[in-house]
Amino acid sequence: DADVTQTPRNRITKTGKRIMLECSQTKGHDRMYWYRQDPGLGLRLIYYSFDVKDINKGEISDGYSVSRQAQAKFSLSLESAIPNQTALYFCATSDGDRVSNQPQHFGDGTRLSIL
Amino acid sequence: AQKVTQAQTEISVVEKEDVTLDCVYETRDTTYYLFWYKQPPSGELVFLIRRNSFDEQNEISGRYSWNFQKSTSSFNFTITASQVVDSAVYFCALSEARTSYDKVIFGPGTSLSVIP
Numbered sequence: 001d002a003d004v005t006q007t008p009r010n011r012i013t014k015t016g017k018r019i020m021l022e023c024s025q026t027k028g029h030d031r032m033y034w035y036r037q038d039p040g041l042g043l044r045l046i047y048y049s050f051d052v053k054d055i056n057k058g059e060i061s062d063g064y065s066v067s068r069q070a071q072a073k074f075s076l077s078l079e080s081a082i083p084n085q086t087a088l089y090f091c092a093t094s095d096g097d098r099v100s101n102q103p104q105h106f107g108d109g110t111r112l113s114i115l
Numbered sequence: 116a117q118k119v120t121q122a123q124t125e126i127s128v129v130e131k132e133d134v135t136l137d138c139v140y141e142t143r144d145t146t147y148y149l150f151w152y153k154q155p156p157s158g159e160l161v162f163l164i165r166r167n168s169f170d171e172q173n174e175i176s177g178r179y180s181w182n183f184q185k186s187t188s189s190f191n192f193t194i195t196a197s198q199v200v201d202s203a204v205y206f207c208a209l210s211e212a213r214t215s216y217d218k219v220i221f222g223p224g225t226s227l228s229v230i231p
Binding site: 059108 | 119124150152157158159160162165206208218219221222223224
C-alpha cells in the first residue's frame, strides 16, 4: 500500500463546480503539503500544514482552501473551479522539525481537468 | 526571479552515454538544503538526494553522482552510462533556513530521454 494516497487519481469537471482532492498518509508525518504541477513551471506550493492546528499559505493559494482533518488527512478544495486550475496536483508529507529539512514524500498525483 | 534554474528543458542521449543535468540556485541564506527528484513517465515523484549547504562533498550512488559547488551556486546531477529507465523529468529543489525549510522551491524540471 502507498504511504501517501491521493484520491481521486483523475477528475474531469466543469467550470464553477466545487472539487475536493483528498490525501491520506500512513507515514506518521506531521507535515503535509499540496502542490500543483504545470508544464515548464515545476511544482508550486499551494498550502502546507505542520499539524492539525497549523495551516499556512504557499506560493499560489488564491482559489484554493484546505482542511487538515487529522494528522493523517489533508484535503484540498477548489470552491469554484476555473479552467486555469487544470493541472497535476500532488500531496506530500515530511518528517522532522524546523531545524533540518527532511525530504518530502509524494503521493502519485491527481490529474484534474476543468472544462 | 527564479530561485532554481534548470536551463535544460529537454535532453536526449543515446543509451550508455553520460549526461549531466544542470541546476543553478539563488539564495541569500547561508543555511539551506538542495534536493533532486525524479518523475518517471508514470508520474510519481521519487526523492533522489538531499544535500545541506555545509556539505560540499560530491556524492556518488551507483550510476548517479552529484557535484555541489557553492562558488557557482550549482548542484549538478550526472548519470553515467545512461539507461532507458533513466528517462524521466528531473527536478532540482531548494529549501532555505529563513522559511524554516518549509517552502521547498522547485525548478522547472529537465526532461531526459534516453534512446535505446
